[in-house]
Amino acid sequence: MAGYANHWAMGSVVKQQLASLTNLNAEDFALIGNASKGIARVVSSVDWRVGDNTVVADVDYASGRFSLARLTSMGVENRVVPADDNFIKIEDLLAACDAQTRLLYIIHVNAHTGQRIDLKRLSESIDPNVVLLVDASHSLGVMPVDGNYCDFLVASTYKFLLVTHTGVLAWNQRRNMGFNPLSVG
Numbered sequence: 001m002a003g004y005a006n007h008w009a010m011g012s013v014v015k016q017q018l019a020s021l022t023n024l025n026a027e028d029f030a031l032i033g034n035a036s037k038g039i040a041r042v043v044s045s046v047d048w049r050v051g052d053n054t055v056v057a058d059v060d061y062a063s064g065r066f067s068l069a070r071l072t073s074m075g076v077e078n079r080v081v082p083a084d085d086n087f088i089k090i091e092d093l094l095a096a097c098d099a100q101t102r103l104l105y106i107i108h109v110n111a112h113t114g115q116r117i118d119l120k121r122l123s124e125s126i127d128p129n130v131v132l133l134v135d136a137s138h139s140l141g142v143m144p145v146d147g148n149y150c151d152f153l154v155a156s157t158y159k160f161l162l163v164t165h166t167g168v169l170a171w172n173q174r175r176n177m178g179f180n181p182l183s184v185g
């Protein structure tokens with residue numbers, strides 16, 4: 001049983017470290033298979049209705065774009081915002097949102113261009129009813145990531161966190177977004 005206890009103790013240490021990297025609480029974190037599973041879990045937690053829409057930039061990561069595109073079969077429109085010369089403008093993302101927008105997925109530091117999104121500005125400008133799902137796979141571990149500026153944070157661990165291929169999912173419970181994913185564990 002010592003190994004089992006050590007396993008959970010190590011998980012707690014890791015969550016504490018993730019909390020200190022993100023200004024979130026250790027209790028907000030789950031250690032999961034990979035970032036893509038975190039995206040899918042967050043997407044599955046929304047009670048989608050016909051006529052809802054989602055917003056993503058065309059240069060954002062495939063796992064986010066494809067998860068959202070999959071929702072079209074449920075009558076959810078996926079609004080893919082063209083990045084102007086590979087540069088994502090926050091005002092373009094906001095302009096794509098309306099009263100039916102339920103979720104916006106964005107990479108904190110873009111994998112293709114290195115552009116860093118101003119999360120503070122985005123989170124303070126977007127309707128608080130829109131789930132703000134931030135992918136910090138290319139920033140966590142190498143630069144400040146403030147999890148207060150999103151509802152959910154995902155990251156892969158094999159990049160700047162220098163770990164093997166697992167994933168991180170954080171639910172910022174200080175904000176009012178509920179979380180009832182279709183899968184557990």
Ligand SMILES: Cc1ncc(COP(=O)(O)O)c(C=O)c1O
Nearest residue numbers: 034035036061107111135137156
């Ligand atoms: C923005 C972003 N998110 C996530 C991932 C990796 O996701 P996963 O942990 O599911 O392999 C990548 C891989 O290149 C990425 O660029």
